[in-house]
Amino acid sequence: MVFALEPLDDRTLSNGASFAKTRPSALQRYRIVEWRGGETLLDLVIENEPFNIHQIQPVGDDLLLVCSRSRYRGPDDFDLNGRLYRRDGTPCGEILLGDGIESVQATGTGEIWTSYFDEGVFGNFGWGSPVGASGLVAWNRHGERLHAFSPPEGLGPIDDCYALNVSGDRDIWLYYYSEFALVRLRNRQTVASWRMPVKGSHAFAVTEDPARYGAYVALMCGTYGDPDALQLVHLGTGGEARMIRTYRLQRAGSAPVGIAQVVGRGGVLYVIGTDCTIYRIDVAEMVATDHA
Structure with missing residues (x-):
């Protein structure tokens, strides 16, 4: 789990509306705690992180901290919102994972899966061609895209990926709007799908x-x-x-x-x-x- 240690500065107001901020006005400190079976395996403080962090995953021996939002300003000017750290708190990389991230889950082999809500699919924050247009993307730790979701026959595309479950190195499950479909991927290929009686x-x-x-x-x-x-x-x-x-x-x-x-x-x-x-x-x- 990840906890901000300084006051949050993750929203900005404009004309009465509230918008997410990718970066706080001052550098943030985060405490990262890992438990397993009631035992504390890691208790670490990350210093001077420039992004608002919403999610964390282990990637190999390192840690991936993720800001759910990424702003596009130009072809070579956008937020690298995947932040890699060693387990001693040393930064060791930054990658683009796209805007509008709903969930991020990594496999035991270090493959990173990101799902996207509607703004990440259709574009916001300057993204005319969103990274998350498919609704679900797999990456390696260097930020190279390995897979983008394509709906199976009989189902429409993802408008908003409501839930993600990476159940193993080869098995990925997702539940998405507007089909309200539960889909199972194995080796990045759809092997089963169900239209669910549960909405939302x-x-x-x-x-x-x-x-x-x-x-x-x-x-x-x-x-x-x-x-x-x-x-x-x-x-x-x-x-x-x-x-x-x-x-x-x-x-x-x-x-x-x-x-x-x-x-x-x-x-x-x-x-x-x-x-x-x-x-x-x-x-x-x-x-x-x-x-x-």
Whole structure:
């Protein structure tokens, strides 16, 4: 996780409207903390970072800090919003990842996947030909584009990639508007897709269905009218998607907990609740309990 240590300066006002700032007025300091199994693996302070940082991923032995916005001013003048650091806090590179980044997730081999919301797809901040026009792009650590999403037959292009789940080095899942489709890529090729009964989810986790070979179960977080809903959906082998059940995040003996932030990786949702607690929700465990 990444935390700003100085007061935030990430918005600017113009004619009553609020706009994102790529760079704060003063250099920012960030604290980066990595936990695993209850153990702190890294606790580092990055000094003098010129960009507002929104997301972080490990890339090989290094760290990638990402500003979700990038402003284009000319052919050789644009914000390099992917910021690479050694684990001792030393800067070691900067790359262009494009404007309007919704999510960034890296594989264990160091491949970087970025998904884009509508401004990154259609262009803003000076980008007439947006880097994220496809809605989903894969990069190497040098900022070279490896893949751009192309919709499978029967589905339209990405207008806004609502959720991304990099579940392995070769398996990528995405959920996008306006098709409300869940798509699985393997080796950068579409191998399956489902039109989902859930509209407006902002994260998901997915696991194999233990009862049927080739089928999956997805836990979708949020809908347009209910951002805290957790909806379990069966993904059939023929492209059919069926709602199973709706859940709420709840601690024992307490009222339901709201969801402040959430990310899905593989079969797990990692949630920061409105009670400032971090939750780990394993879909396979939910399915096993449901079948018990």
